[in-house]
Amino acid sequence: xxxxxxxxxxxxxxxxxSLTAQFVYSKFSEKYLSSMGVKIDKKVVTVDETQVNxxxxxxxxxxxxxxxxxxxxxxxxxxxxxxDGTRPETIQTAHEILTRVHTDIGKIPNIFLxxxxxxxxxxxxxxKQLDELKQYNNPIYNTSAKTGEHVEExxxxxxxxxxxx
Amino acid sequence: MTSQTLPxxxxxxxxxxxxxxxxxxxxxxxxxxxxxxxxxxxxxxYYPQQPQVGQKATELFDVLIGMLPIxxxxxxxxxxxxxxQYTDIFALADKEHDWLLFCDVTQNTLQLQxxxxxxxDLILLKAxxxxxxxxxxxxxxxxxxxxxxxxxxxxxxxxxxxxxxVDIRGFTPFNxxxxxxxxxxxxxxxxxxxxxxxxQHHGMVDKxxxxxxxxxxxxxxSKTDCCFNALHSAEQMIQAVYTLNQQRLSQGLEQLGxxxxxxxxxxxxxILGSHERRTFTxxxxxxxxxxxxxxxxxxxxxxIDQATYQALNQPQTFTPVTLTLKGIGQTDIFSxxxxxxxx
Numbered sequence: 220x221x222x223x224x225x226x227x228x229x230x231x232x233x234x235x236x237s238l239t240a241q242f243v244y245s246k247f248s249e250k251y252l253s254s255m256g257v258k259i260d261k262k263v264v265t266v267d268e269t270q271v272n273x274x275x276x277x278x279x280x281x282x283x284x285x286x287x288x289x290x291x292x293x294x295x296x297x298x299x300x301x302x303d304g305t306r307p308e309t310i311q312t313a314h315e316i317l318t319r320v321h322t323d324i325g326k327i328p329n330i331f332l333x334x335x336x337x338x339x340x341x342x343x344x345x346x347k348q349l350d351e352l353k354q355y356n357n358p359i360y361n362t363s364a365k366t367g368e369h370v371e372e373x374x375x376x377x378x379x380x381x382x383x384x
Numbered sequence: 385m386t387s388q389t390l391p392x393x394x395x396x397x398x399x400x401x402x403x404x405x406x407x408x409x410x411x412x413x414x415x416x417x418x419x420x421x422x423x424x425x426x427x428x429x430y431y432p433q434q435p436q437v438g439q440k441a442t443e444l445f446d447v448l449i450g451m452l453p454i455x456x457x458x459x460x461x462x463x464x465x466x467x468x469q470y471t472d473i474f475a476l477a478d479k480e481h482d483w484l485l486f487c488d489v490t491q492n493t494l495q496l497q498x499x500x501x502x503x504x505d506l507i508l509l510k511a512x513x514x515x516x517x518x519x520x521x522x523x524x525x526x527x528x529x530x531x532x533x534x535x536x537x538x539x540x541x542x543x544x545x546x547x548x549x550v551d552i553r554g555f556t557p558f559n560x561x562x563x564x565x566x567x568x569x570x571x572x573x574x575x576x577x578x579x580x581x582x583x584q585h586h587g588m589v590d591k592x593x594x595x596x597x598x599x600x601x602x603x604x605x606s607k608t609d610c611c612f613n614a615l616h617s618a619e620q621m622i623q624a625v626y627t628l629n630q631q632r633l634s635q636g637l638e639q640l641g642x643x644x645x646x647x648x649x650x651x652x653x654x655i656l657g658s659h660e661r662r663t664f665t666x667x668x669x670x671x672x673x674x675x676x677x678x679x680x681x682x683x684x685x686x687x688i689d690q691a692t693y694q695a696l697n698q699p700q701t702f703t704p705v706t707l708t709l710k711g712i713g714q715t716d717i718f719s720x721x722x723x724x725x726x727x
Contacts, residue, residue, distance in 0.1 A: 224450050231504045251508070253501040255493050256462020256470055259446055274446055279462070280504070290458040294450020306511045341515060 220263070222272045223381050224294050228287065228320070229301030230312035231280025234334040237364035238301065239277045242374050247365050254279045257291055264378045271378050281312050289323040296381050297328040299373065302352075304333045304361065305341040310348050317355065328380040329357045330373050337363040406487040411441055413482040418442045418452040421481065430465055430486050441484060451475065454482045462493050470494075545602035546614035546648040546692060547671045548587065549678035550578060550621060553641045555595040571595060574640065577628045581620040585613040590666060596678075600666045603653060611648050611695035618644040618686045622722045630726040641724040645677025647689040676709040677717060684724030693718045 227235045236254050240246045243260045258277045263270055276295070281287050292298075300317060303309045317329065331352050333344060352359055360373040390398070409425030423435040435444055442448045447463050452475075460473040470493035474485040514530050552558075552574055559567050571594075578597065582589055586606035587599040599617065602610030622642060629639040651668030670689065677687040693702060702718035709715050 222449065231500075232508050251505070253497060253504045255497045255500065256464060257447070257460070258464040261446065274449065285500075288459070288461060290460055293458070305515070308511070341512075343515060 220270050220272050221382065222274065223296040223378070224274045224276060225297045225299065225377060225381075226276045226278055226292060226295045227299045227301060228278055228316050229280065229332075230303065230306075230309040231282050233280065233301040233303040233306075233309050234364045235280065235301050236277050238299075238332065238334060238362060238370055239275050241364045241367050241370045243275065245367070247367075249365075262374075264375055266375060266379045266382060269382055271382060273374070273378060281316055287316065287319070289319070292320060292324050295324060295327060297330075297377050299330050299332055299377060300357075301332045301334050302344070304335050304344050305338050307343050307345075307348055310344070310351065313352070328377060329355065330377045330380075331355075331357055331359040332362045332369075332373055333359065334362045334364060336361040336368060337365045405491075406489070409486045411435060411484040413441060413452070413454075413484065415477075415481055416453045417482075418448065425486070426488075429469075429488050430471060447473065448484075452482075462489060541653050542650055543602055543653055544610070544649065545600050545651050545653070545666060545668075546610040546646055546695075547590075547651070547666060547668075547674040548582075548599045548601070548614045548618060549645045549675050550597050550599075550618070550642055551678055552595040553643055553683045555640065558638065558640065570640070573628060574625065574642075577624040578621045578642070581617045581624060584620070585617040587613060587617050590664065598671075598675075600651075600653075603666075609695060611646070611692045614646045614648070614692070615686070615688070615696060615699075618646060619722065622684055622686070622724050626722075626724050626726060629724070633726045639725050641683030643678055643681030643683060644686045645674045645679070645681055645688075646686065646692050647671070647674035647677060648692045648695060673709070673712060673715075676712055680707055680709065681719075682721070685719055685721045688718050688720075690716060690718075 227239055229235050231253065232251065236252070236258070237247060239260055240248070243262045254277065256279055260275045260277065262273050262275070264273050276291060278287055278291050279285070298320060300313045302313050313331065320327070336342065349359070358376055360369040362369045362373060364370065407426040407429045409427045409430055410423070411420050412422040413419060414421055418441045420435055420437055420439050420441055422437065427434050431444060442452055445465070447460065447465070451458070454475045454477045457477060458475050462470045463473055465471050468490070469488070470490045472487045472489050474487070476483045476485065510530065517530070558570070562570070574595070575592065575597070579589060582597070582599045585601070586604045586608070587601045588603050590598040590600050601613040601617070606613055621644070625642050632639050647670040649668055649670035651666040651671060653664070653666050655663070656665045657663050670691065673689055677689065681687045687705070688696070688702065693699070702720045704716060705719045706714060706716050
């Protein structure tokens, strides 16, 4: 079976662990627990009759004084860059992370996940900010780790990009 | 530090204490591969069985897939090999062999996690409060407050400002005729189209009182005079309500008009209330006048006081009117009416 390592990246509190838990275990918890280091989860994804064993590296949130260690990215085939749709400042963190990924391991398939779309009243991303993301020509999904909206689709889409570049 | 800088017994004490805490386990790998030549240390902390000679390290630990063979030394900090257990993995190469060293850092990591949790909770709380503040006072002022550049002073600050009151005409009978849910939705629709006009012209929403809004101009920095900002807000607001009314007409819904009153002058800006519940407000003679003007304005009408008329350089679109205002008496004011209801 094909094996692929993907990293889920983003600022602290954007919902990386919740998205992974929703995708792998179909679970969601309202309680926020800050992640340390790396936790690896696995799930077999079938794309066009091809089975792929996705190894998902849920990496701690990028912070001003705690950058993501570049060795975590080694061997990654693709990334999911998560943004908190209720905190536009997390877009800037996404830009910084992507710049570092490109420097450290080169351009690899990426998908943007604008998470917490269930929080409609608090949603705070405007079209101009969305346009800045579009410049990367990477797919953008509005996701909800809580309801599961677009979670499965986004992981499957990334898998498709990994096996059929 | 080496044994040469510390007496041997002390060096050995520190080294053995530190090593004991880390519960190290190691793998010696065939040079340039992931094949295990030797294994040693406290493996029970990291893996159910002792790794065997000839096994592949990548088959034992998923975390190593894509990492081997070791091209250059690297470190993988705080890897959760088991739930709640954190391991630092070091990959080192010498001339003859490659090495993997596993060290248990659970205790330190859990301590750090507690600090990080508090820090991240604060970041999320700050963002939430900023967003709430943003909705009340606009993006610019909320940014200045959260960055500590501006304080809402309880003692009050004197400033020349323009105050705008706007109210939906005929809303009380509308309220009586419709279900509360419909009333709430309608109010939200009108507020949604009126409030951006205030924020876009450097106004600050002071209060929302049912179907009425009080806004102040001149609190936030602006290159434009506060009276012009207030007038432009009012004009844009009426235009926005006109557009909303066109939509409502096409949906067979009742149209509602708005009336606006603007007055300007010196006011004291500050915090009113008790320790438990406080609110930002503007107090001044002209504030009351603006409220009275609004209550006299008809659908689509903007009424302004003398001071505002002068500050606007006597705009020709306004016509003079004399009104008797409750609690104020006969007052010379100026009026402009714009289309607000769609035919």
